Amino acid sequence: MVKIALIGAAGQIGTPLSLLCKTSDLFDEISLYDLVHVPGIATDLMHIDTRAKVTGYLAEDSGLKNTLTGADIVVITAGIARKPGMTRDDLFKTNASIIRDIFTEVAATCPLATCCVVTNPVNSTLPIAAETLKKAGVFEATRLFGVTTLDVVRASTFVTHALGDGSNPKDFKVPVIGGHSGATILPLYSQAEPPVSLKEEALAGVINRVQFGGDEIVKSKQGAGSATTCMAYAGFRFVQAIMKAKNGQSVTEEAYVYLPGIAGGKEIAAELGVDFFAVKIELGKAGAVKALPIGKISDKETELLGVAIDDLKKNIATALSFMST
Ligand code: LMR
Numbered sequence: 001m002v003k004i005a006l007i008g009a010a011g012q013i014g015t016p017l018s019l020l021c022k023t024s025d026l027f028d029e030i031s032l033y034d035l036v037h038v039p040g041i042a043t044d045l046m047h048i049d050t051r052a053k054v055t056g057y058l059a060e061d062s063g064l065k066n067t068l069t070g071a072d073i074v075v076i077t078a079g080i081a082r083k084p085g086m087t088r089d090d091l092f093k094t095n096a097s098i099i100r101d102i103f104t105e106v107a108a109t110c111p112l113a114t115c116c117v118v119t120n121p122v123n124s125t126l127p128i129a130a131e132t133l134k135k136a137g138v139f140e141a142t143r144l145f146g147v148t149t150l151d152v153v154r155a156s157t158f159v160t161h162a163l164g165d166g167s168n169p170k171d172f173k174v175p176v177i178g179g180h181s182g183a184t185i186l187p188l189y190s191q192a193e194p195p196v197s198l199k200e201e202a203l204a205g206v207i208n209r210v211q212f213g214g215d216e217i218v219k220s221k222q223g224a225g226s227a228t229t230c231m232a233y234a235g236f237r238f239v240q241a242i243m244k245a246k247n248g249q250s251v252t253e254e255a256y257v258y259l260p261g262i263a264g265g266k267e268i269a270a271e272l273g274v275d276f277f278a279v280k281i282e283l284g285k286a287g288a289v290k291a292l293p294i295g296k297i298s299d300k301e302t303e304l305l306g307v308a309i310d311d312l313k314k315n316i317a318t319a320l321s322f323m324s325t
Pocket of ligand 1: 082088217227
């Protein structure tokens, strides 16, 4: 029996994510939580001919607890999204306490679940989740992930747009490390497979587009929000990777994690001078098995890495200071 809990399921990421989960046939139970609409969304999904039982709980009558009870995987998309002119950090004020409260309930109800945080600003919400679990004495870094898969998806997609030769984004693997916001997002095109051959200026343009891809959508939606459908796709891709690993397949995906708590991560954290960071993670039955070294990167990428680390340190400090007050 595998149960996934989707927290924020009535939102514009949560609802398409719940559809992908229901159609995947990967789950026996899908439990939806939000402040509005989820009982109806659950009924709607129950008309799809896959085996998962779908339930929807609102806040009243211990709805969050009921959603999380028995969950093996929890995906959190709850919170507000960006409007034009806002950075992801502008979401902190509202989303920080939402994440803290959700993880307080996770700690009490399903402390062994694998948790995936999508709610922005991920660079700060993941440390808040980690600190909340730590305070409750149930933190295990191998089970807690900040979802950065959309950056990986963008890195292979945007390079094919720049190449303009009809190549398939799925044929490119581009590691993306760092965080999930602006300059903290660092696609490593020097490690792309197959190698990417673009002139320096074109490559710089693609790197910038990956770093600020979220802004492209915010601008295009003209006040109606930020990435939703592609984020649901990316979130589901990460959930699929976790499920494949749970079923014994060997899988690696990038994710934003607490490095010192994962094998191989302590050394990377010491080298970078930052504890929360996205790297390639080897996934196994119980979650993160190993954080993989960054490897050789170009001089330009080394320069960008310095900027990413400086920004990340600030984002992490904001989260830790929120949790200490
Ligand atoms: C994205 O990368 O598109 C999302 O994190 C949403 C945002 O605010 O940019």
